[in-house]
Amino acid sequence: MVKELEDVVDVPVVHICTVVPISLTVGANRIDPAVAIPHPLGNPKLSPDEEFALRRHIVENALRALTTDVSEQTVFEMP
């Protein structure tokens, strides 16, 4: 889906996903690794505030991916 969207809309697309190897194999260009399969942008062990902060981190990382030029598939590990 990531690739088709990128081709059709002609804009950068970032894939926030847990199983990065699948995204890589399939060919997403910008990948932002997520937390876990049942909660990619969350962690129920954290307090709501901490969880929001974590989610914000992952989303900001996704925005970093969208604002970074890439020439090949790139996994944007969390800084």
Place this chain on the structure above:
Amino acid sequence: MAEIRVVHYLNQFFGQIGGEEKADITPFSQEGPVGPGTALQKELASDIKIVGTVICGDTYFNENIEAAADKITSLVAGFKPDLLIAGPAFNAGRYGMACGAVCKAVQEKLNIPVVTGMYEENPGADMYKKDVYIVKTGNSAAQMRKAIPALAKLAMRLVRGEALGSSAEEGYLARGVRKNVFHKQRGSARAVEMLLQKIKGETFATEYPMPVFDRVSPRPAIKDLSKAKLALVTSGGIVPKGNPDHIESSSASKFGRYDITGVNDLTKETYETAHGGYDPIYANEDADRVLPVDVLRQLEKEKAIGSLHNFYYATVGNGTSIANAKKYAHAIGEELKKEKVAGIILTST
């Protein structure tokens, strides 16, 4: 030796009833082989006889799958067969779905071997290859002359109860069944041998073919995020509570488009997940964990991003074929293009 009785299933076209205008005919049967059944009979051993043919319209079948499969199974049973052969369907989607479904139903209800043939990309192949043996054919009836002997060959092996080899050896679509076999050479030795062949640039045969995925060129980065309209798409199945569009928990047949105007946070009262491929408990408590609307709204408020598009798109990635995923993304993409979105965030589990 007792005669082996075979029934052949055909659609309205190969059953010599008519074309699309007859695709709505209801199932019926007749004695002996019809159409390609005659060629099929010639490829079968002399003690194997096509005693009857069951014919059904492709559209009728696909619009009444259960009822049609039931009726067809009864018609098949009427011939007291030892084997069912369906098709071949080549790339005809409705026909492939019908052949697969008929084979599966007959296999289950009558407990006899069944076999069909179709092109790899036929949706019926994806659906039924795990349940029934599907001989690999070309993508059009122009390949009938090759398909018939292949179909007959596998059919005979099945009805005689012969042990089958791998899908590659026997020419059927891989069913995803792994069978442990002893190889005379151990794995480490075979791996090293294969690696050496690869390094030397010699041809080698993989023991496990990987599916091929194509690539797209990465688009340029967004220059000014504070002016950018971003859209959210998810394969994680986040839908309004109650799943109003009934997106399936597996093998989704559609995607949904949902209005989040004025929505700053997804709650357990208002959103849920339809996805059957992961434990839903966390997403159901707080769908932002899969679709981060709350964070994006916050960033929008802070003017860190221009705006979050007021519609998000969702489907369920569980068991969805590559072809369907591409199809949904294409349709979603066409809509987002009109909205002049500058970037897309797609979330998956």
